Amino acid sequence: MARYARVKGSIALITLTNPPVNALSAAVRRGIVESVSRALKDEQVKAVVFCGENEKFCGGADIKEFSGSMSGPPLVPMIHSIEAGEKPMVAAIEGVALGGGLELALGCHYRVANTKARLGLPEVTLGLLPAAGGTQRLPRLIGIPAALELITTGRHVSAQEALQLGIVDQVAQGSAVQAAMELALSVIGVCVCMLCVYVVCVCIYCVCVTGQPLNPRRLSLRAPVWAPDVDGVCDAALAQVKQRSRGAMAPVACVQAVRAAAMLPYSKGMERERQLMDTLFRSGQARAMQYAFFAQRNAGKWSLPNGSQWNNTRARDVQRAGVIGLGTMGRGIAVSLVKAGISVVAIEMDAKQLESGKKAVTAMLQRDAQRRGVSPPLHLLTFTLSFHQLRDVDLVIEAVFEDMNLKKRVFSDLCKVLRANALICTNTSGLNVDELAAVTDRQPLVVGMHFFAPAHVMKLLEVVYGSRSSPEAVATAMALGKRMEKVCVAVGNCSGFVGNRMLKLYLDQSVYMLEEGATPEQVDQALEEFGFAMGIFKVSDLSGLDVGWRVRKASGLIGPDVDPVKPSRWRLGRRYCPLPDMLCQQGRFGQKTGRGWYLYDSPGSKEAKSDPEIQTFLEDYRRKYGIIPRRITSQEVIERCAFALANEGFRILEDRIAASPEDIDVIYLFGYGWPRHRGGPMFYAGQVGLSVVLEKLEHYHRVHPDVPSLEPSRLLRRLVAEGSPPIQQWKSHIKNLRSHL
Numbered sequence: 006m007a008r009y010a011r012v013k014g015s016i017a018l019i020t021l022t023n024p025p026v027n028a029l030s031a032a033v034r035r036g037i038v039e040s041v042s043r044a045l046k047d048e049q050v051k052a053v054v055f056c057g058e059n060e061k062f063c064g065g066a067d068i069k070e071f072s073g074s075m076s077g078p079p080l081v082p083m084i085h086s087i088e089a090g091e092k093p094m095v096a097a098i099e100g101v102a103l104g105g106g107l108e109l110a111l112g113c114h115y116r117v118a119n120t121k122a123r124l125g126l127p128e129v130t131l132g133l134l135p136a137a138g139g140t141q142r143l144p145r146l147i148g149i150p151a152a153l154e155l156i157t158t159g160r161h162v163s164a165q166e167a168l169q170l171g172i173v174d175q176v177a178q179g180s181a182v183q184a185a186m187e188l189a190l191s192v193i194g195v196c197v198c199m200l201c202v203y204v205v206c207v208c209i210y211c212v213c214v215t216g217q218p219l220n221p222r223r224l225s226l227r228a229p230v231w232a233p234d235v236d237g238v239c240d241a242a243l244a245q246v247k248q249r250s251r252g253a254m255a256p257v258a259c260v261q262a263v264r265a266a267a268m269l270p271y272s273k274g275m276e277r278e279r280q281l282m283d284t285l286f287r288s289g290q291a292r293a294m295q296y297a298f299f300a301q302r303n304a305g306k307w308s309l310p311n312g313s314q315w316n317n318t319r320a321r322d323v324q325r326a327g328v329i330g331l332g333t334m335g336r337g338i339a340v341s342l343v344k345a346g347i348s349v350v351a352i353e354m355d356a357k358q359l360e361s362g363k364k365a366v367t368a369m370l371q372r373d374a375q376r377r378g379v380s381p382p383l384h385l386l387t388f389t390l391s392f393h394q395l396r397d398v399d400l401v402i403e404a405v406f407e408d409m410n411l412k413k414r415v416f417s418d419l420c421k422v423l424r425a426n427a428l429i430c431t432n433t434s435g436l437n438v439d440e441l442a443a444v445t446d447r448q449p450l451v452v453g454m455h456f457f458a459p460a461h462v463m464k465l466l467e468v469v470y471g472s473r474s475s476p477e478a479v480a481t482a483m484a485l486g487k488r489m490e491k492v493c494v495a496v497g498n499c500s501g502f503v504g505n506r507m508l509k510l511y512l513d514q515s516v517y518m519l520e521e522g523a524t525p526e527q528v529d530q531a532l533e534e535f536g537f538a539m540g541i542f543k544v545s546d547l548s549g550l551d552v553g554w555r556v557r558k559a560s561g562l563i564g565p566d567v568d569p570v571k572p573s574r575w576r577l578g579r580r581y582c583p584l585p586d587m588l589c590q591q592g593r594f595g596q597k598t599g600r601g602w603y604l605y606d607s608p609g610s611k612e613a614k615s616d617p618e619i620q621t622f623l624e625d626y627r628r629k630y631g632i633i634p635r636r637i638t639s640q641e642v643i644e645r646c647a648f649a650l651a652n653e654g655f656r657i658l659e660d661r662i663a664a665s666p667e668d669i670d671v672i673y674l675f676g677y678g679w680p681r682h683r684g685g686p687m688f689y690a691g692q693v694g695l696s697v698v699l700e701k702l703e704h705y706h707r708v709h710p711d712v713p714s715l716e717p718s719r720l721l722r723r724l725v726a727e728g729s730p731p732i733q734q735w736k737s738h739i740k741n742l743r744s745h746l
């Protein structure tokens with residue numbers, strides 16, 4: 006779908022019409038091809054302007070089409086025919102010009118963007134490369150280093166930056182379409198300055214250049230962008246993306262394609278671009294990343310077991326919020342709220358804590374404002390020791406220490422001062438939201454808002470609905486999270502919710518493997534090669550080993566009856582690994598104490614080094630318990646960790662704690678560093694093959710019968726029995742479910 010109109014007598018205006026982002030679907034491509042041909046044939050038409058409906062130029066190729074068989078006119082020849090057209094073609098960029106959208110604009114002879122427009126080639130984030138000539142035209146326009154940076158990161162740039170880089174010719178304060186039409190008129194030799202009545206080549210009043218030849222504007226006609234240092238630049242970029250992308254293929258292919266633009270004529274470069282794209286397009290990585298794109302958007306379309314959902318429930322407006330507790334989490338939450346334009350009353354229990362919280366929050370906001378060249382919105386903050394200052398807030402987020410009794414006290418104190426209709430949210434990472442709500446006078450207005458540390462950086466927010474939480478409270482927390490630029494997922498109430506409930510089993514498998522013969526380094530290396538940013542033992546050191554220790558003590562797993570010399574490896578009816586507790590007993594809490602599973606130069610330093618003491622400690626431990634160490638392969642590490650995660654994910658779906666496997670994957674992608682090119686633990690299980698996962702879990706459960714969580718879940722068995730349907734259909738196979746609302 007593309008609309009054709011003749012405007013200003015001699016301009017053909019071609020408008021892409023495919024809301025919401027005017028993606029280049031087969032129908033849009035067909036519409037463009039027909040409109041361009043019409044414009045080229047129409048003798049009255051002297052120039053063509055492309056724009057998008059609803060002030061959005063184009064969000065790129067239609068990603069939904071990638072999973073089916075492609076039909077309609079292909080993009081590459083379509084863009085080529087635009088560039089080769091004998092009439093000036095001008096792109097009027099408003100909103101976004103991304104991926105194929107920007108490639109279409111690069112095929113035009115001129116580009117005009119509105120000040121608010123964003124431009125980019127984000128294909129790499131979908132496991133692809135800009136294969137409609139983007140890897141060949143962009144370097145010819147802005148040079149190899151800048152093109153490499155944009156194409157390998159997929160970063161969007163502002164109109165102003167695009168102008169500086171040379172991607173656009175003009176930035177318009179008002180309508181880009183209007184400005185593009187004026188540019189088009191000036192190019193075809195009609196001066197629009199109103200002072201000049203002649204058709205001229207250079208208007209002496211406004212110095213517009215008219216009657217320009219088109220060949221210099223055709224990027225494909227430009228020679229390769231070779232320079233003496235180009236090999237070095239590409240090699241450095243390759244090394245950088247290999248290190249950063251942790252096994253993702255697309256960034257490497259992007260560098261290879263851009264290198265071709267430096268070395269080869271355009272047609273050969275295009276061949277290279279196509280070959281690389283073919284490989285990526287067929288890869289499981291591209292499928293995983295495209296799945297992740299839609300899973301992220303679907304998470305916003307939350308639904309509760311009682312039928313309430315995103316499009317039938319209104320969120321309340323939140324103008325003023327309270328944050329209780331200014332530890333690491335509270336500070337990050339306060340910063341995110343203020344950045345979203347919300348007034349914050351931040352509360353601490355004692356003056357010293359309040360002062361240090363205030364300093365930290367202020368410094369974080371100042372740093373952020375400095376980076377963005379704006380002034381910090383400190384006027385939105387009130388720091389106080391008094392709960393009374395909360396009397397007119399719309400919502401409170403409690404972020405005190407992870408202790409049920411403390412949180413209950415805070416909740417009942419809050420009820421004494423808050424307005425009757427104010428929401429109370431808890432940032433607990435796994436405590437029972439219903440139990441907390443029960444001490445309040447407003448159970449329907451209590452929900453969990455589980456942020457991830459550091460809360461002003463991490464994207465994930467689990468919004469936890471309890472059995473009495475109202476749909477309106479869930480909608481409000483989801484909307485607030487979105488305003489704070491979080492990826493929000495609505496989840497049910499159970500110990501650990503979704504993310505930490507699964508994490509526990511992943512941690513268990515990791516420490517069991519240490520008992521059996523692995524080292525922290527081996528496990529972490531396998532996980533990092535798989536694509537995790539950090540192995541589980543490095544992450545544990547970063548988060549602090551004492552956190553889990555405290556939780557295990559509170560849950561009764563550690564108590565006075567545990568033998569301090571030879572602690573039991575069997576607790577609450579199942580295998581238990583006391584290694585993390587033994588480390589904590591030695592004061593090894595991780596980075597903060599300079600020692601944990603690894604050794605650090607000093608407390609607080611970040612570089613993890615192997616610690617020979619840990620090797621000796623593990624050897625002594627195995628000797629004490631008569632364990633004969635064995636070699637554990639990387640494959641076993643991945644299988645036991647990833648399949649344990651997925652198996653619990655299936656149980657979470659059975660229990661209806663998560664609404665879909667996509668939601669679980671989004672949680673792991675945005676909160677736990679799961680590699681995006683592997684889609685998420687549920688997607689990965691589907692990609693490996695559900696029957697393979699079942700077989701492996703059966704094997705590991707046979708070998709470790711004392712680990713009940715390795716027993717394959719009912720849902721996994723059912724899905725395999727029903728022929729391993731694709732992930733989008735799993736939901737319909739969940740029957741006889743308990744409702745949590």
Ligand SMILES: CC/C=C\CC(=O)SCCNC(=O)CCNC(=O)[C@H](O)C(C)(C)COP(=O)(O)OP(=O)(O)OC[C@H]1O[C@@H](n2cnc3c(N)ncnc32)[C@H](O)[C@@H]1OP(=O)(O)O
Pocket residue numbers: 025026028064065066067068069080101103104105106127128131133134135136137299302303
């Ligand atoms: C030969 C190959 C050549 C080229 C390859 C490509 O062009 S690949 C595509 C490259 N483009 C992109 O990666 C852009 C993807 N989209 C976005 O980043 C954002 O959607 C965008 C455009 C910045 C808008 O963001 P916003 O937050 O405003 O909206 P949202 O993300 O929720 O999207 C709204 C709905 O539009 C759907 N959608 C967006 N982009 C595409 C697309 N390219 N193809 C298909 N559908 C797209 C998105 O899924 C949302 O749908 P909904 O049903 O409402 O959830």
